[in-house]
Amino acid sequence: MSAARSLEPELLDLRAADDPRARASRRDLVRINFVMRQQTIMAGLLRRHSRPRRLADLGCGDGRFLLGVARRLAPHWPQVTVLIVDQQDIVSAQTRAGFAALGWRCESVTGDVFATLPQLDADIITANLFLHHLDDLALQRLMRLAVQPTRGFLACEPRRSPAALLASRMVFALACNEVTRHDAVASVRAGFAAQELSGLWPHAGWTLREGLALPFTHVFSARRDAL
Ligand SMILES: C[S@@+](CC[C@H](N)C(=O)[O-])C[C@H]1O[C@@H](n2cnc3c(N)ncnc32)[C@H](O)[C@@H]1O
Numbered sequence: 001m002s003a004a005r006s007l008e009p010e011l012l013d014l015r016a017a018d019d020p021r022a023r024a025s026r027r028d029l030v031r032i033n034f035v036m037r038q039q040t041i042m043a044g045l046l047r048r049h050s051r052p053r054r055l056a057d058l059g060c061g062d063g064r065f066l067l068g069v070a071r072r073l074a075p076h077w078p079q080v081t082v083l084i085v086d087q088q089d090i091v092s093a094q095t096r097a098g099f100a101a102l103g104w105r106c107e108s109v110t111g112d113v114f115a116t117l118p119q120l121d122a123d124i125i126t127a128n129l130f131l132h133h134l135d136d137l138a139l140q141r142l143m144r145l146a147v148q149p150t151r152g153f154l155a156c157e158p159r160r161s162p163a164a165l166l167a168s169r170m171v172f173a174l175a176c177n178e179v180t181r182h183d184a185v186a187s188v189r190a191g192f193a194a195q196e197l198s199g200l201w202p203h204a205g206w207t208l209r210e211g212l213a214l215p216f217t218h219v220f221s222a223r224r225d226a227l
Helices: 020-036 038-047 064-073 093-101 113-119 136-145 162-168 178-189 196-200
Strands: 054-058 081-086 105-110 124-128 152-158 206-213 217-224
Touching (some): 020 064, 020 178, 064 081, 064 093, 064 124, 081 113, 093 105, 162 178, 196 206, 196 217
Parallel strands (some): 081 105, 124 152
Antiparallel strands (some): 152 217, 206 217
16 A cells, blocks of 8 residues: 555543443454454564563553553463453453453553553563554654563554555454544554554664464564663
């Protein structure tokens, strides 16, 4: 896709946590993450790293995405603490119990990411379908804040491509509501291509990887080089 990134507000972000349409849209996201195989892709990125003590997921929503990732990794990674970082505090008791059943601890960190990130203590940071909410200046600011004491920064985002745009217009076939139908298209237009995230990474001494994963996902990973 030749068009530059274009950002517009996503409807889910504008709705209260207990709004029925927002709740339904978060259920839609579970299906979209399944179709895009986001949990499998993220687990694959994480397996290239050693077990973190504390893992923070930015824009984590209700935590169901991260729980699916944790289920894939817990057999090899015992006793991880996950930080569910989101502007809304919407993690259900069931999701918390899911982490506990894996032997993982789960903490909510609620607030705007730029307010909470400086206080986060996490050795790996992840983001799924979140970075595309930010313009390039905000992304660079976030990346600057994200590196202490982190050794890995991994993201699975929408790919800005004709195939992904076409698929985003067809989420009605997954019975997605009007919030999700709007946000799916907006997300692809704000998504990433080529080496756009690597170009924004403001630090030396990190190994960067970026590219297409499956048809619709754009992955980015930054790993701190050994000293
Ligand atoms: C598209 S949803 C993705 C949720 C989750 N990662 C998933 O895959 O199900 C984006 C999330 O980012 C959160 N978010 C948006 N802007 C934020 C900000 N400035 N600070 C913290 N969270 C934010 C929203 O509340 C929402 O939960």
